[in-house]
Amino acid sequence: MNDNQSSGVELKNVVMKFGEHTVLHNIDLIIQPGSLTTLLGPSGCGKTTILRLIAGLELPTSGQVFLGDEDVSVLSASQRDVGMVFQSYALFPHMTVGENVGYGLKMMGIVPNERTERIKESLDSVGLDGYQSRFIDQLSGGQQQRVALARALVLKPKVMLFDEPLSNLDSKLRRQMREDIRRLQQELAVTAVYVTHDQDEALAVSDEVVVMKEGGIAQQGSPKHLYLNPDSKFVATFMGDANIVEGEVSNVGGESKIKIGDIEIAADSSEHYADGKTQIAIRPEALSLIRSTTEPSLQGKVLSRAYIGASTEYRVKVNGNELFLISPTGSEEFEIGDEVHVLITPPGISPIPD
Numbered sequence: 001m002n003d004n005q006s007s008g009v010e011l012k013n014v015v016m017k018f019g020e021h022t023v024l025h026n027i028d029l030i031i032q033p034g035s036l037t038t039l040l041g042p043s044g045c046g047k048t049t050i051l052r053l054i055a056g057l058e059l060p061t062s063g064q065v066f067l068g069d070e071d072v073s074v075l076s077a078s079q080r081d082v083g084m085v086f087q088s089y090a091l092f093p094h095m096t097v098g099e100n101v102g103y104g105l106k107m108m109g110i111v112p113n114e115r116t117e118r119i120k121e122s123l124d125s126v127g128l129d130g131y132q133s134r135f136i137d138q139l140s141g142g143q144q145q146r147v148a149l150a151r152a153l154v155l156k157p158k159v160m161l162f163d164e165p166l167s168n169l170d171s172k173l174r175r176q177m178r179e180d181i182r183r184l185q186q187e188l189a190v191t192a193v194y195v196t197h198d199q200d201e202a203l204a205v206s207d208e209v210v211v212m213k214e215g216g217i218a219q220q221g222s223p224k225h226l227y228l229n230p231d232s233k234f235v236a237t238f239m240g241d242a243n244i245v246e247g248e249v250s251n252v253g254g255e256s257k258i259k260i261g262d263i264e265i266a267a268d269s270s271e272h273y274a275d276g277k278t279q280i281a282i283r284p285e286a287l288s289l290i291r292s293t294t295e296p297s298l299q300g301k302v303l304s305r306a307y308i309g310a311s312t313e314y315r316v317k318v319n320g321n322e323l324f325l326i327s328p329t330g331s332e333e334f335e336i337g338d339e340v341h342v343l344i345t346p347p348g349i350s351p352i353p354d
């Protein structure tokens with residue numbers, strides 16, 4: 001359906017100020033053509049502002065915005081080939097589904113026959129062909145969001161922007177819609193920038209995740225890379241749960257080792273860490289409990305346990321620290337007060353220098 005070549009997006013040294021308030025600090029961001037990149041971060045960190053800068057709804061205070069090779073920094077929204085889907089569907093309630101989807105085509109002067117054809121094709125791609133003559137208030141929330149998606153796709157944009165498109169939907173529908181958005185994005189090979197503050201959603205749909213903090217980029221990478229190799233406490237704790245413990249890194253003969261208590265672990269060989277004492281983030285799945293062992297382990301006592309179906313969550317007191325871990329159902333079970341040994345097994349063990 002998309003005959004256009006999709007464009008990458010680049011922000012070069014973008015600063016955005018509203019009055020005295022700087023909301024984006026020197027953002028350098030590259031979004032690959034045809035990828036789905038998610039901006040993830042707490043409320044107010046600047047996610048929507050970045051989308052609005054890409055769409056041309058705001059112009060940067062300084063710096064440049066590129067769509068493909070073209071510097072669009074000073075072009076208005078109507079001069080950019082960008083589609084947008086918002087949290088509130090922003091549909092026209094007094095128009096039918098077909099009229100809503102065809103509105104942009106009509107503005108562009110596309111003749112009625114072609115319009116009808118493209119509306120049909122676009123509604124079909126979101127599973128709503130046949131709904132053309134319904135009014136918006138005769139649709140469910142999920143269907144309305146699909147109409148909003150069809151309305152953006154029908155214009156065959158080079159870049160699609162999604163600003164928390166699923167936050168008004170219930171959790172089951174969210175999962176279905178996020179899969180549909182991902183499937184369509186891949187089928188059309190359109191570049192998509194997706195904003196959410198739901199980390200599960202970010203991990204599930206993205207090629208690339210950009211974690212933002214206070215108007216800057218904390219870390220960018222694939223979902224798996226960010227989950228397994230966060231480089232700050234902020235990213236480690238924003239993307240999932242992490243135990244933060246004291247440890248030490250030593251580099252010997254080109255290999256990095258991480259020492260936690262008596263346990264020595266080979267660090268992820270694709271990363272380089274500086275020598276010395278540091279904090280270490282450990283994912284709950286990297287920890288396991290055993291009653292007795294001769295292997296190096298941390299000794300502790302079970303403080304709490306919670307059975308949650310597929311797994312059991314434990315809190316264990318180790319050297320005055322509390323560790324949180326997740327044990328798959330089927331593995332040995334422990335009671336509150338049990339003396340245990342904690343083993344640490346990669347992946348999911350990352351030095352976080354800050």
Ligand SMILES: Nc1ncnc2c1ncn2[C@@H]1O[C@H](COP(=O)(O)OP(=O)(O)OP(=O)(O)O)[C@@H](O)[C@H]1O
Pocket residue numbers: 018021023041042043044045046047048049050197
């Ligand atoms: N038009 C504006 N005028 C003044 N300040 C603004 C304007 N738009 C956004 N801001 C401020 O810029 C900062 C970033 O806002 P933005 O909407 O980009 O955050 P966000 O990451 O999308 O947050 P949320 O998750 O709550 O949607 C906030 O402090 C906000 O108050």
Ligand SMILES: [Mg+2]
Pocket residue numbers: 047048049163
């Ligand atoms: Mg926002």
